Amino acid sequence: MSQHAIDIVRSKGRLPARYGNFIGGNWVAPADGEYFTDYSPINGERLVDVAKSTAQDVEMALDAAHTARDGWACMAPAERSRLLNKVADRMEENLELLALAETLDNGKPIRETKAADVPLAIDHFRYFAGCIRAEEGAISTIDNDTIAYHFKEPLGVVGQIIPWNFPLLMAAWKIAPALAAGNCTVIKPASNTPLSLLILAGLTADILPPGVLNVVTGPGGSVGQAIAANPRIAKVSFTGETTTGKQIMRYAAEHLIPQTMELGGKSPNIFMADVMEADDNFFDKALEGFALFAFNKGEVCTCPSRALIQESIFDKFMERAVARVAKIRVGDPLDLTTQMGAQASGEQLKKILGYIEIGKQEGAECVTGGARANLGGDLEKGFFLKPTVFVGNNKMRIFQEEIFGPVLSVTTFKTIEDAIRIGNDTVYGLWGRRLVAQWHQCLSGWTWYPGWARMDELLSRLSSPCRLRRLQGIGFWP
Ligand code: NAD
Numbered sequence: 001m002s003q004h005a006i007d008i009v010r011s012k013g014r015l016p017a018r019y020g021n022f023i024g025g026n027w028v029a030p031a032d033g034e035y036f037t038d039y040s041p042i043n044g045e046r047l048v049d050v051a052k053s054t055a056q057d058v059e060m061a062l063d064a065a066h067t068a069r070d071g072w073a074c075m076a077p078a079e080r081s082r083l084l085n086k087v088a089d090r091m092e093e094n095l096e097l098l099a100l101a102e103t104l105d106n107g108k109p110i111r112e113t114k115a116a117d118v119p120l121a122i123d124h125f126r127y128f129a130g131c132i133r134a135e136e137g138a139i140s141t142i143d144n145d146t147i148a149y150h151f152k153e154p155l156g157v158v159g160q161i162i163p164w165n166f167p168l169l170m171a172a173w174k175i176a177p178a179l180a181a182g183n184c185t186v187i188k189p190a191s192n193t194p195l196s197l198l199i200l201a202g203l204t205a206d207i208l209p210p211g212v213l214n215v216v217t218g219p220g221g222s223v224g225q226a227i228a229a230n231p232r233i234a235k236v237s238f239t240g241e242t243t244t245g246k247q248i249m250r251y252a253a254e255h256l257i258p259q260t261m262e263l264g265g266k267s268p269n270i271f272m273a274d275v276m277e278a279d280d281n282f283f284d285k286a287l288e289g290f291a292l293f294a295f296n297k298g299e300v301c302t303c304p305s306r307a308l309i310q311e312s313i314f315d316k317f318m319e320r321a322v323a324r325v326a327k328i329r330v331g332d333p334l335d336l337t338t339q340m341g342a343q344a345s346g347e348q349l350k351k352i353l354g355y356i357e358i359g360k361q362e363g364a365e366c367v368t369g370g371a372r373a374n375l376g377g378d379l380e381k382g383f384f385l386k387p388t389v390f391v392g393n394n395k396m397r398i399f400q401e402e403i404f405g406p407v408l409s410v411t412t413f414k415t416i417e418d419a420i421r422i423g424n425d426t427v428y429g430l431w432g433r434r435l436v437a438q439w440h441q442c443l444s445g446w447t448w449y450p451g452w453a454r455m456d457e458l459l460s461r462l463s464s465p466c467r468l469r470r471l472q473g474i475g476f477w478p
Pocket of ligand 1: 162163165188190218220223224225239242244247248263301
């Protein structure tokens with residue numbers, strides 16, 4: 001199936017032998033002429049070569065962005081809004097192409113890229129195109145003779161760095177609001193998933209004025225640093241690991257520029273005894289919530305990667321929950337029936353297998369999974385894993401550290417106070433979900449009641465942003 005998908009992307013002219021950087025509305029070869037290969041995690045085969053950029057390429061992109069800056073900032077909001085809506089329309093016309101590219105590059109199931117990643121990315125452009133039409137300043141009275149005007153102004157040129165778990169959606173989260181607010185951007189995709197953003201840049205080349213959107217590819221350690229530490233950016237927005245986020249904040253501190261940090265997570269799902277009062281739709285939803293640790297292969301910042309089960313129902317609950325996990329269909333992500341695809345890279349697969357080993361050594365009981373999924377045939381070299389469930393205690397590393405894979409760590413609690421204490425016993429703080437028949441008390445972030453397992457809600461909280469806490473980051477999510 002991969003070859004067929006590659007042929008479709010290629011036939012649309014979006015899979016050239018190699019991609020340069022997208023700077024000033026043109027494809028520009030990297031200054032020192034070096035490229036690296038982007039492989040598909042589905043079968044380990046080459047997809048495309050992309051620019052292995054350096055600080056020099058970042059400077060070129062910043063030149064282009066600064067040239068475009070005033071024109072874009074001074075454009076009437078109605079006109080900027082119109083262009084962002086055009087970007088959304090263009091993406092919609094190319095939904096299948098973008099979804100195929102995302103699946104090939106990231107390994108996530110096509111049913112998700114088609115129904116969630118790409119449609120939600122499109123919606124972000126429409127949402128922010130709408131927002132700017134209604135954006136207003138304010139006036140406050142200081143005393144009878146003095147009033148203060150509050151204007152909202154663009155920052156200028158911003159730097160944006162994104163991870164590999166939702167390459168296009170994460171890019172939309174950053175590009176759409178920045179451009180809507182009149183900023184120009186220099187954005188860097190993760191090294192192993194640049195394809196969908198490069199395709200998006202090409203699709204918008206005749207819509208956005210040159211220099212408004214600039215995409216520079218390459219390693220985080222050099223290109224990411226060259227963006228984040230650059231005195232010519234007015235803000236850095238980063239999504240990725242907590243350790244990388246801390247490093248980027250150090251760079252940004254040099255120039256005292258604002259930052260948005262969306263970092264790691266270790267969110268708990270809390271199952272109260274009353275979810276099993278009846279074998280009904282509600283209980284079914286609860287089981288679906290349990291199994292969602294494997295959504296997007298567990299490569300989700302808000303992944304419910306811990307489950308806390310009330311002691312009195314533990315055995316009966318786990319019997320049903322493990323049976324539910326066993327039904328998750330791991331397979332070719334290009335097959336519409338597949339629910340869990342390939343991990344995004346060999347490196348990530350290795351990291352997850354390492355954590356599975358740690359869990360076993362810590363004495364956690366592996367109740368299902370715990371190994372690679374060997375799918376054979378064309379998928380022999382793909383990075384597939386079996387959804388894995390451990391039972392242990394919250395002090396274990398597999399409960400405390402972000403694994404970023406389809407690995408769930410389960411433990412028990414007696415009372416709700418117990419559950420809240422265990423749930424909050426983490427350095428992170430983005431989401432808490434309590435599955436109960438009655439709404440009660442919120443953990444850090446959101447608590448959803450009762451059936452939260454809707455993918456559109458999971459990925460698109462456009463109108464209900466959540467303040468990031470603790471080591472989860474700074475700013476609002478999304
Ligand atoms: P990562 O930190 O390894 O990389 C993210 C980006 O930063 C990549 O583009 C990378 O090339 C770049 N980078 C790496 N080192 C850099 C450096 N020294 N300077 C500048 N840039 C650098 O993260 P990842 O592995 O790609 O993504 C997974 C992480 O992202 C997980 O921790 C996940 O929880 C987090 N995440 C958080 C959210 C959220 O909203 N909180 C959303 C999605 C992902």
